[in-house]
Amino acid sequence: DTAVSQTPKYLVTQMGNDKSIKCEQNLGHDTMYWYKQDSKKFLKIMFSYNNKELIINETVPNRFSPKSPDKAHLNLHINSLELGDSAVYFCASSQEWLAGGKHYEQYFGPGTRLTVT
Amino acid sequence: AQTVTQSQPEMSVQEAETVTLSCTYDTSESDYYLFWYKQPPSRQMILVIRQEAYKQQNATENRFSVNFQKAAKSFSLKISDSQLGDAAMYFCAYRSVSGANSKLTFGKGITLSVRP
Numbered sequence: 001d002t003a004v005s006q007t008p009k010y011l012v013t014q015m016g017n018d019k020s021i022k023c024e025q026n027l028g029h030d031t032m033y034w035y036k037q038d039s040k041k042f043l044k045i046m047f048s049y050n051n052k053e054l055i056i057n058e059t060v061p062n063r064f065s066p067k068s069p070d071k072a073h074l075n076l077h078i079n080s081l082e083l084g085d086s087a088v089y090f091c092a093s094s095q096e097w098l099a100g101g102k103h104y105e106q107y108f109g110p111g112t113r114l115t116v117t
Numbered sequence: 118a119q120t121v122t123q124s125q126p127e128m129s130v131q132e133a134e135t136v137t138l139s140c141t142y143d144t145s146e147s148d149y150y151l152f153w154y155k156q157p158p159s160r161q162m163i164l165v166i167r168q169e170a171y172k173q174q175n176a177t178e179n180r181f182s183v184n185f186q187k188a189a190k191s192f193s194l195k196i197s198d199s200q201l202g203d204a205a206m207y208f209c210a211y212r213s214v215s216g217a218n219s220k221l222t223f224g225k226g227i228t229l230s231v232r233p
Contacts, residue, residue, distance in 0.1 A: 031219060041156075041206060045220040056220050088160060096219060104150045104212060106221055108162035 003027050004109035006091050012115045020077045021112045023091030032074040037088040086116045119144045119211050123224035130199045131232050138194045140209030148214045151192045157205040204231045
């Protein structure tokens with residue numbers, strides 16, 4: 001029944017390592033997002049994909065590379081992890097158009113807490 | 118660029134009382150959506166309520182209602198009959214209607230505590 005799922009929920013790793021976070025949605029949505037929530041709880045968009053195409057790419061270091069193998073999945077790969085990458089990463093999805101009108105709610109996954117030591 | 122401001126970092130309410138959380142935003146667009154999200158300690162982001170800018174009527178969801186003042190660019194959330202489970206961080210968020218700019222822009226959030 002999980003709508004948007006992320007794995008892993010917790011990730012502890014050392015500086016310099018490469019890691020990936022996976023996201024899957026079973027809502028049939030056409031658009032997926034990655035948000036970062038920093039230590040002060042501020043949430044900011046990183047990337048967005050619509051039908052596997054990148055449509056939003058905010059100012060994010062190129063060590064972060066999203067990949068969308070299909071419209072139900074959006075993964076985030078991070079190279080050469082740094083201390084400042086420690087945060088909670090949220091995946092979200094939305095359906096930009098539905099028959100009968102516009103629908104703009106974004107549904108969030110449970111978040112992945114990344115700790116870089 | 119759009120900005121969202123939540124100027125109160127913390128608020129407290131007595132159980133069963135009413136509390137209002139403030140939010141202002143800045144945009145040059147005439148059509149957009151506004152949202153309030155709740156984030157309890159579990160960190161799950163839960164949609165509380167949404168408001169379409171073209172609708173004059175304020176949105177209501179059970180004990181939650183908004184006061185949307187488009188000219189003043191104000192979007193406050195009123196929680197009636199507060200419950201202990203309402204304790205959480207609350208985020209106000211803005212998004213364009215354009216599918217090409219579908220990101221949510223969040224305010225800094227407000228921590229709501231509920232006193233028994």
